[in-house]
Structure formats: C-alpha cells, structure tokens
Amino acid sequence: MRNLLAATIVTMLLVGPAAAGNLAIKFTTDWKIQGIHGWFYLARDKGYFAEEGLDVTIDQGEGSAATVTRVMSGAYDAGFGDMNAIVQNAATNPEQAPVMVYQIYNQPPFSILAKADGPVKKASDLNGLTVGAPPGSAVTKLFPALASKAGIDLATVEIIHVQPNIQEQMLLRGNVDASLVFNVTSYLNLIGLGLDPDRDFRFIGYGExxxxxxxxxVMVSRDLxxxxxxxxxxxxxxxxxxVMEVIADPSLGAAAVKAExxxxxxxxxxxxxDFALSRLIDSPETRxxxxxxxxxxxxxxxxxxLQEIEGFETAPEAAAIFDAAxxxxxEDRRR
Incomplete structure (x- = not known):
C-alpha cells in the first residue's frame, strides 16, 4: 500500500503539472457524433492533443453553419463547420469571424436527395415542387446560391422546414418531393432504415x-x-x-466514436x-x-x-477566410 501511494505521488509529480498547464480548448463538431468525427476523438484519446500542450473538450454541434455562430459567440474556441458560413459572417463582421485552418471536405456534401423513380433527376427539376430543408443548416443556407447556378426559380419552390432526423422519412412518405441533405449523413441514414441508397435514391450534388x-x-476563433x-x-x-491514421484505416475512426x-x-x-473519404475528401486537388x-x-x-447571392457590399479576401500557415x-498530409 505504501509503495502504491509512493508510485501515485511520483506519477502526479511527473504528469500532473504538465496536464494542469495545458491550454484548455472547447471544440464543437457540426452535428451529433458520427464516424466522420472519428479523427477528433482519436486525437483526444490517443493523447495527440495533450502532446501539443492542449486540453481539448469536444461537444456535439447543432449544424455546420451553427458552428460559426458558436465560435463567434466565444462559447467555443474552435470547431468543425462550414467554410461558406465563415465567408458570410466575415463579409459583415470581419473582426469576429472565425478563420479556417484545416480543410477536411474538399468536395461539398450538400445534395438534393430524391427517389430514383421520382420526378427529380437534376437540380432544375425542383421547379414547382416541394423541398424539405433543415433550418439553420448550411445545405439550406446555400440553396439560393445553388438555385442561381442550376436554373431553379425559387419563387416556384415550396420550402418546408424539416428537422434533420426525419428528412428521409418525409421523403419516403411523400410529404416532400426532395430533401436538402448532407449526403454523408443521409446515405447512412437510408441504410439504417433498411433501404438501398444506390438503387432507390438519387443524390444530386451541389458541386455537380x-x-x-x-x-x-477546422476553424478557430480570432482570439485563438x-x-x-x-x-x-x-x-x-x-x-x-x-486524420491520416483514419484515412489509412477507417475502422480506427469508427472505434473512436463507438468508444465515445x-x-x-x-x-x-x-x-x-468510407463514403466520406471517397466522395468528400479524396479528389485530384487533395492529392x-x-x-x-x-x-x-x-x-x-x-x-x-456568395457575394453575388448574399449581396455583400465588400467581399472578404480569401486570405482572411483560410490561413495555410x-x-x-x-509529406505529412498526403495519402
């Protein structure tokens, strides 16, 4: 017992002060915990943050655009969220807008989800139809920008605000003709419902x-x-x-969120x-x-x-939105 107490004191002397001196960082994800957040929990659990002198607390988010609001408010120091929402806020509030420092999704996950046997085969087919859209989400906020590029007349589209957790069900029941979704989330939601997203549904990407x-x-506050x-x-x-470890072995990310x-x-x-790595992260540009x-x-x-759609009087410079420094x-970021 005396030896155990002595060992404990030695451990506290060696480890305690360093841990106590770590800089506390509150980090928010974009949504409820999913496999695509695995790298954040893996970095925490394997001690990578601690090795950098950081004490990182990870909380679940309320939408990728809402991450920007959380960071701007001072409630969080950093987070995983949408770069386009940073642009929109930087145009009107440049002194408080967060800065993106590590881009994870090279391709946008924003998509129109429609039934394969339904009337929506391309974005412009939404004219005159009903669309389910999650309020506050980046996919909803960017829909007007998509409309201007894809020939969608917003005056003819009925937007119904739908909570993200019932988007697929609303489409299945015929309450809407299409839903605005994050493909990486909706794809797996459909599988979870026992459906085949490749056969029975169509994902029409904003990018395409x-x-x-x-x-x-990953964005950080101006203060940080x-x-x-x-x-x-x-x-x-x-x-x-x-991230690089999860790219090499996605099961590590899945295990990290399962542990949480x-x-x-x-x-x-x-x-x-796997879906996110192949559809959102891997691209010729990323390579x-x-x-x-x-x-x-x-x-x-x-x-x-975004300036064209939102009508910014002054557009922020790209260097004010993303800092590559x-x-x-x-060589540490190549697959």
Whole structure:
C-alpha cells in the first residue's frame, strides 16, 4: 500500500503539472457524433492533443453553419463547420469571424436527395415542387446560391422546414418531393432504415450542379488565431495526425466514436467514413495539395458566388477566410 501511494505521488509529480498547464480548448463538431468525427476523438484519446500542450473538450454541434455562430459567440474556441458560413459572417463582421485552418471536405456534401423513380433527376427539376430543408443548416443556407447556378426559380419552390432526423422519412412518405441533405449523413441514414441508397435514391450534388465550393473544416476563433498561434498549430498537427491514421484505416475512426457513444453501430460508422473519404475528401486537388489545404483561387471564386447571392457590399479576401500557415508539411498530409 505504501509503495502504491509512493508510485501515485511520483506519477502526479511527473504528469500532473504538465496536464494542469495545458491550454484548455472547447471544440464543437457540426452535428451529433458520427464516424466522420472519428479523427477528433482519436486525437483526444490517443493523447495527440495533450502532446501539443492542449486540453481539448469536444461537444456535439447543432449544424455546420451553427458552428460559426458558436465560435463567434466565444462559447467555443474552435470547431468543425462550414467554410461558406465563415465567408458570410466575415463579409459583415470581419473582426469576429472565425478563420479556417484545416480543410477536411474538399468536395461539398450538400445534395438534393430524391427517389430514383421520382420526378427529380437534376437540380432544375425542383421547379414547382416541394423541398424539405433543415433550418439553420448550411445545405439550406446555400440553396439560393445553388438555385442561381442550376436554373431553379425559387419563387416556384415550396420550402418546408424539416428537422434533420426525419428528412428521409418525409421523403419516403411523400410529404416532400426532395430533401436538402448532407449526403454523408443521409446515405447512412437510408441504410439504417433498411433501404438501398444506390438503387432507390438519387443524390444530386451541389458541386455537380454548378456550385463548386468547399465545405467543412477546422476553424478557430480570432482570439485563438491571433493570440495563441502555437496552440492553433498544435491543434492542426494533432488533428492531421489522426486524420491520416483514419484515412489509412477507417475502422480506427469508427472505434473512436463507438468508444465515445456505445450505442453507435461501428460497422455502419466505418461505412460512413468510407463514403466520406471517397466522395468528400479524396479528389485530384487533395492529392496535389494534400489534405487540409485549399486552392486559394477556387476559394476566391466561392467568395464571389456568395457575394453575388448574399449581396455583400465588400467581399472578404480569401486570405482572411483560410490561413495555410498552420498546416503541417505536405509529406505529412498526403495519402
């Protein structure tokens, strides 16, 4: 007993002060825990954040656009959310808008979900129809931008606000003709309902319909960015380390979220990760620039599209939206 007490005291002396000195960071995801959040929990559980001198608390989110609001309010220091929402806020409130520092989704997950045997085969087929849309979600906020690119007359479309957890059911029951969804979420929701999303449904991506934009990544508050750059660099290094491990073995990400939320189906979450890796993360651009980076010219075009739709008087510069200074070396971000 005396030896055990002595060992405990030694451990506290060696570990305690370092842990106590770690910088506390509150991090919010974009939605309830899913396989696509596996790298964040893996980085925490394997001690990657702690190795960078960070004490990171991870909370579930309320929508990828809402992540920006949470960070701007000061309630959170960093989060996983939508770059386009940063652009919209930076145009009107540049001093408080978060900064994206690690882009995860190179391709946007925003999609129109429709039945394969229904009337919607392309985006413009939504004219005159009823569309279910989750309020506050980035996929809903960006729908007007899609409409302008895809030939959708918004005056003819009836938008029904639908909670995200019943979007697929509303479509199945015929309450709406199509739903605005995050494909990486909806695809697995359909499988969870015992349906075949590849055979019975059609995902019409915003990107393939003319809205070539980025989406979710890791953003930080202005305060963290400006006053604690070493913490931002450490946060990005830790997350990138976990991302690359999950890319190599998606089961690691699925296991990490399963450990956090035992009720999750690890096999289903691994499939969600596979879908995200192939549809959202892997692309010719990612293979060239590495995971986490963006093409600044493409980002500038995105800002221009959003300015046209939202009517910004002054558009933010691309460099004010994304800061590549914290990215690890390219060789550490290549698949």
């Amino acid at each position: 319909s003319g809205l070539d934009i980025y989406s979710n990544g 960015h400006d006053n604690h750059p070493e913490a931002v660099a450490g946060l990005v290094r830790a997350i990138n380390r976990a 939320e035992p009720l999750l189906d690890a096999a289903l979450e691994a499939k969600r990760l 060239e620039l590495g995971v986490g980076a963006v093409d600044m010219a493409r980002l500038a075009r995105t800002i221009g599209v 914290f990215l690890p070396p390219l």
